[in-house]
Amino acid sequence: MINQLQVHQFACLSDNYGYLIHDPVHKVTAAIDTPDADAYFAELDKMGWRLTHIFNTHHHADHAGGNLALKEMTGCEITGAANDAHRIPGIDVRVADGDFFMFGDHRIDVLETPGHTTGHIVFYASEQNMAFVGDTLFAMGCGRLFEGSAEMMWNSLSKLLNWPDETQIYCAHEYTMANAKFALSVDANNADLQNRMQDVIKLRNDNIPTVPTNMGIERRTNPFLRALDADFAEGLGLAGQPAVEVFAEARRRKDNF
Numbered sequence: 001m002i003n004q005l006q007v008h009q010f011a012c013l014s015d016n017y018g019y020l021i022h023d024p025v026h027k028v029t030a031a032i033d034t035p036d037a038d039a040y041f042a043e044l045d046k047m048g049w050r051l052t053h054i055f056n057t058h059h060h061a062d063h064a065g066g067n068l069a070l071k072e073m074t075g076c077e078i079t080g081a082a083n084d085a086h087r088i089p090g091i092d093v094r095v096a097d098g099d100f101f102m103f104g105d106h107r108i109d110v111l112e113t114p115g116h117t118t119g120h121i122v123f124y125a126s127e128q129n130m131a132f133v134g135d136t137l138f139a140m141g142c143g144r145l146f147e148g149s150a151e152m153m154w155n156s157l158s159k160l161l162n163w164p165d166e167t168q169i170y171c172a173h174e175y176t177m178a179n180a181k182f183a184l185s186v187d188a189n190n191a192d193l194q195n196r197m198q199d200v201i202k203l204r205n206d207n208i209p210t211v212p213t214n215m216g217i218e219r220r221t222n223p224f225l226r227a228l229d230a231d232f233a234e235g236l237g238l239a240g241q242p243a244v245e246v247f248a249e250a251r252r253r254k255d256n257f
């Protein structure tokens with residue numbers, strides 16, 4: 001029997017998703033980011049899990065704001081980006097691009113994905129086909145460029161494009177409906193995208209999460225991952241231009257959408 005990593009997902013704040021991951025054999029539990037400490041306490045209680053770790057993707061308050069309260073109550077260990085350690089409250093373990101560590105039986109790889117913030121990282125459990133991507137990649141979207149450049153973000157997203165289609169993408173926000181509307185505005189003839197919009201409308205009407213998503217459908221429908229596609233570039237009036245320019249233009253349009 002494979003020791004499966006369990007994921008417990010819950011909505012918190014206005015549009016964040018909280019995640020707890022749990023290895024039932026080793027009885028370790030990690031919070032992926034800490035948008036809201038009280039919500040995490042309640043969910044830990046409900047699951048009967050004891051918090052042992054926090055893995056932070058970046059410093060924003062809706063990701064690291066609950067760190068200190070959770071650490072104070074549980075004594076958990078906090079892992080975050082080495083190059084952003086000064087902005088990660090309570091950080092114990094500093095990690096950088098290419099690092100990996102074991103969480104129970106599970107190998108977790110760290111990738112640096114600057115763009116949304118300069119110190120953003122993602123956590124990738126390749127054997128479980130799971131990735132926790134914070135505010136780097138969303139369903140049909142990507143994070144706003146608050147601190148990094150378009151070039152940085154395109155390089156970051158290009159790393160994620162190496163992941164197999166089956167990779168489950170656990171992103172930090174339910175932004176899917178707004179993202180889908182934008183995506184259709186720049187990629188109207190994409191049949192996969194049109195179909196996906198119908199699915200998203202149904203799910204959101206029933207208040208069902210559209211997250212996790214997966215790399216296969218993102219590759220086909222996420223405008224920020226389609227910068228290498230000739231038809232997509234042509235649709236933006238950038239036929240033959242480098243992917244980074246196509247990405248940058250898509251991001252600019254989204255900012256003004």
Ligand code: ZN
Nearest residue numbers: 058060116135
């Ligand atoms: Zn953020």
Ligand code: FE
Nearest residue numbers: 060062135172
């Ligand atoms: Fe966020």
